[in-house]
Amino acid sequence: MVSRRQIRADLQARIEAIEGHSHTLDGPENGAFSLGLPQLDERLPGQGLSAAALHEVAGADHRDMPSAFGFLLALVMRRLKALEGNGIVLWCRQSHGPHDFGWLYGPGLAAFGFVPDRLLMVTSPKPADVLWVLEEALRSRSLAAIVGEVGPALDLTATRRLQLAAEAIATPVFLLRPPHACDASAASTRWSIAAEQKPVQAWQNPRWQADLVRCRGGRPHHWFLEWDHATHCFSMAAALADRPAQPQLQDGLLQKTG
Amino acid sequence: MRITAVNPLAAKQGLRIGQLLTDARALVSDLAVQDADPAADEKALEKLSRWCGRYTPWTTPCTEESGTDGVFLDITGCAHLFGGEQALLEDLRNRLAAWGIRARMAVADTAGAAWGAARFGRQALTVVPPRQHRDYVLPLPVSALRLEPETVEALHRMGLKTIRDLLALPRAPLVQRFGRTLARRLDQIFGKENEPINPQAPHVPYRAKQVLAEPILHTDHIAVAIGRLAQDLIRALNRDGQGARQLKLLLYRVDGYVSSLVVGTARPSNDPVHLARLFSEKLDRLASDFDAGFGIEVISLEALVTDPLPPAQLSHQTSDTSAGTRAAETPEFHQFLDRLSNRFGVAQVNFLEPRASHIPERAVAFVPAAEKQAEGGDWRARSYSEAGRPVMLLACAEPIEVIAEVPEGPPHRFQWRRVTYRVTQTTGPERIAPEWWRDKENANPRDYYCLQDEGGRRFWVYRDGFYKPDTPAPRWYMHGFFA
Incomplete structure (x- = not known):
């Protein structure tokens, strides 16, 4: 007599085979990289973020796009850490793109814990060219991670192509999406990021409300995360106590340079 | 041994081209003699001709049959760029004179007429007015036709001294007697036969x-x-x-x-x-x-x-995507860079490089990937690493409307891109003084603040200058965003 549990496992395996994504292949040795926080990893299929997949990160609100930038950067840094710091990260955006918060700033990246030398920045004139760059970057097989800033209009075919290419070449592709882009997408995971209040004492470490909106082979979940730029690790943050906001000027920070 | 060229001083002493060296030595006992080097002359002339490309792309040294002592320039449509034909010639003469080259030059409607006018004109600089080249060349000697010395001698023996004399004769006997060349030269000098200038093609190995x-x-x-x-x-x-x-x-x-x-x-x-x-x-x-x-x-x-080409190690490994081999030095990566650079332009494919400056926007440079040589500089060594810098920086700081509790203090509320943000926490200011060696004298020091709004978003803003009595209040600018 076959047990119910076994039937369910069989069916699940068949569905996964149809989806072209077998979790039994995933795992630390097969491309999934740990996010450095057990509470995060255990919610993701393969005990980490799949390196052979397409991931989308969006801001919860237009004003949260810099936070989404930061979170995406943190994911990329986890990937680099899994590669022991080797490799180049391609960051492609459209000139006059949808997220006009300026370009990535080298000294700021260094303060965030990212080595700016590892960053190859490409500006393409048209939205369609961003997709071309991402696909060609995958095909060159020489990059550690690939990031593209894309606008709201992105169809299922385009994301499906990227997802398949990322699977074949085992390189993660991250898309930075505008908020509320709820069109169909073939991405493995989609994250929605909102900024969160930071205490002045730990001013350097960003805090985010990270929402895993969808996850293939996993369930949506919500975390309150803090990023440590020194150790390149996420940690669970505790919410600040409820008290009136106090604008304050820190003494002794006035420094003169130049 | 015969003399092939003389300088002005020697010419004054009565020496001339074609003279026997012994005769010349008899005239001038302390004569300085150099061996002729026709190959070097040709090279120098070619070089000069290439240099003349500054006036027109159509330049060529005179060929064998037109004497090896000149350069043709087709200045059609180019003269006005130098202020007219006369001005062009003067400019050319002055530049050549600066190198110690004395030159005779002429402008005419046909290459043949210009050749003749340059060599047999009364002045060193001749501009034959348009459509008057016929009248100009008629009194010139027959040598102005670019003929073989033997032909010239034969014409002289028959008493034909000038081009006018030749024109008076029927054409058929002339051709029979002196060959096709004479007739062709006549046609060329009057513009009846086209004589294009073949420019020198650049050397493509x-x-x-x-x-x-x-x-x-x-x-x-x-x-x-x-x-x-x-x-x-x-x-x-x-x-x-x-x-x-x-x-x-x-x-x-x-x-x-x-x-x-x-x-x-x-x-x-x-x-x-x-x-x-x-x-x-x-x-x-x-x-x-x-x-x-x-x-x-x-x-x-x-x-x-x-x-x-740098010597390459022939690898027996196929391209491997495992973690260890993701170095940037693979040929695939460079080919990818080439394709990006050719598609979007070199300036659109960049690496970041640190620059020694305290002014935030000058502290980083976009270096085209095609020109990047080695690993970049040290990002950590700079003073900003502890001061805190935003992850994103606006290319141009954008003005914001600010309400502060005290004029010198940090903003309490600000408006950027038509959205109002309420500030809950602030750090700063960090004062960045202008670089006196690069900025204008009246450049203001900037006071940078890091602001956090109610939603926890962090902004990097600065005040441009100080509050001073009797001057307009300083402006505030949005400059960057923290993650």
């Missing part, structure tokens, strides 16, 4: 060319032809151990129009497939703009810039 049996129209077919040419070209390059850095493709259309495409590579490359793809991608991008007319009949591929 590596070139592959294909003449097609049938004109081709489709970009696909052109791409195939490019692939074949690239293989031919690379074969020639490989012989010399060179790799292509810059290539030029010339497509000759049936109707005489030539279109050209140029691609560059970051590193010398000898991969024909890669190079051919750079071109076919450019062609694809032109797509509708590309006009093959009635077809392309000749395709030529030239290597404009080449560099020695």
Whole structure:
């Protein structure tokens, strides 16, 4: 007599085979990289973020796009850490793109814990060219991670192509999406990021409300995360106590340079 | 031994070209003599002719038959750029004089007339007015026709001294007696026969060319032809151990129009497939703009810039995507960079490099990936690492409306891009003084604040200058965003 549990496992395996994504292949040795926080990893299929997949990160609100930038950067840094710091990260955006918060700033990246030398920045004139760059970057097989800033209009075919290419070449592709882009997408995971209040004492470490909106082979979940730029690790943050906001000027920070 | 050239001083002593050296020595006992070097003269003339390209691209040294002591310039449509024909000649004379070259020069409607006027005109600088070259050359001696010395001598023996004398004679007996050349020279000097100037082509060491049996129209077919040419070209390059850095493709259309495409590579490359793809991608991008007319009949591929190819280790491994081999030095990565740079332009594909400056926007430079050499500088060594810098920086700081509790204090509330933000926490200010060696004298120091709004978003803003009595309040600017 076959047990119910076994039937369910069989069916699940068949569905996964149809989806072209077998979790039994995933795992630390097969491309999934740990996010450095057990509470995060255990919610993701393969005990980490799949390196052979397409991931989308969006801001919860237009004003949260810099936070989404930061979170995406943190994911990329986890990937680099899994590669022991080797490799180049391609960051492609459209000139006059949808997220006009300026370009990535080298000294700021260094303060965030990212080595700016590892960053190859490409500006393409048209939205369609961003997709071309991402696909060609995958095909060159020489990059550690690939990031593209894309606008709201992105169809299922385009994301499906990227997802398949990322699977074949085992390189993660991250898309930075505008908020509320709820069109169909073939991405493995989609994250929605909102900024969160930071205490002045730990001013350097960003805090985010990270929402895993969808996850293939996993369930949506919500975390309150803090990023440590020194150790390149996420940690669970505790919410600040409820008290009136106090604008304050820190003494002794006035420094003169130049 | 005969004299081939004399300087003005020697000419004054009565020496002339063609004289026997012994005769000359008899006239001037302390004569300084140098061996003639016709090959070096020719080279120098060629160099001079190339230099004359500053006036017009159509320049050529005089050929064998027109004497090896001059340069032809076709200045049609170029003279006005230098203030007219007279001014052009004067400019040319002055520049040559600065090098110690004395020159006679003339402008005329035909190359033949100019040749004659330069050598037999009364002044060193002659401008024959338009359509008057006929009248001008009539009194010139027959030598002005660029003839063999024997022909000139024969004409002289018959008492024909000037061009006017020749014109008076019937043409057929002249040709019979002195050959076709004389008649042709006469036609050329009066402009009855066209005499184009063949410009010197720039030296292209590596070139592959294909003449097609049938004109081709489709970009696909052109791409195939490019692939074949690239293989031919690379074969020639490989012989010399060179790799292509810059290539030029010339497509000759049936109707005489030539279109050209140029691609560059970051590193010398000898991969024909890669190079051919750079071109076919450019062609694809032109797509509708590309006009093959009635077809392309000749395709030529030239290597404009080449560099020695570094010796390469032939790898027995296939390209591996495992973690260890993701170094940036793989040929695939450089080919990818080439394709990006050729598609979007070199300036659109960048690495970041630190620069020694306290002004935030000057502390970083975008270095084209094609020009990046080694690992960049040290980002950590700078003072900003502890001061806190935003992850994103606006290319241009944007003005914001600010409400502060005290004028000198940090903002309490601000408006940026028509959205109002309430500030809950602030750090700063960090004062950054202008760089006196680069900025204008009245540049203001900036006070940078990091602001956090109710939602936890952090902004980097600055106040440009101080609050001072009797001056307008300083402006505030949004400059960057923290993650």
